[in-house]
Amino acid sequence: MIQFIEDHHDDHGAEPICRALPIAPATFYDNMAKRADPSHLSDRAKRDAELKPEIERVFEQNLKVYGVRKVWHQMHRESFDIARCTVARLMKDIGIEGVIRGKKPRTTIPDKALPCPLDRVNRQFHAPAPNVLWVSDFTYVATAARQAMLA
Numbered sequence: 001m002i003q004f005i006e007d008h009h010d011d012h013g014a015e016p017i018c019r020a021l022p023i024a025p026a027t028f029y030d031n032m033a034k035r036a037d038p039s040h041l042s043d044r045a046k047r048d049a050e051l052k053p054e055i056e057r058v059f060e061q062n063l064k065v066y067g068v069r070k071v072w073h074q075m076h077r078e079s080f081d082i083a084r085c086t087v088a089r090l091m092k093d094i095g096i097e098g099v100i101r102g103k104k105p106r107t108t109i110p111d112k113a114l115p116c117p118l119d120r121v122n123r124q125f126h127a128p129a130p131n132v133l134w135v136s137d138f139t140y141v142a143t144a145a146r147q148a149m150l151a
Helices: 002-012 014-020 025-036 043-061 068-077 084-094 144-150
Strands: none
Touching: 002 014, 002 025, 014 025, 043 068, 043 084, 068 084
């Protein structure tokens, strides 16, 4: 919304656009001030800006395989005082994640040649009385035998 207001505030003004959208004009002006002068940012935002490159550096140095826990431990070894949940939040913001061992289970292999099963309730999931209409979806259940086959 901020970008939309910024794009159109020269033509229509910020206040009329803010009245039409669910946003206060003060929020728009505060955002613009923070973009113009980063010293107006909150302490958390300033610290996040300092830590994001460090988290990326640790992730890159470790062949892009470290997850949150290992990045957090490495940051502590390098004397960064940072919480694990902060590392998780910043890694998510950056868009990086560690490597996950194993394969994801392939639950459904559709056969396009087969017809779809009939819709026996015609998408009307309302029963006139208890135990009259039962609907279930048995897609995937992990079992010990299945996990042993994947290993």
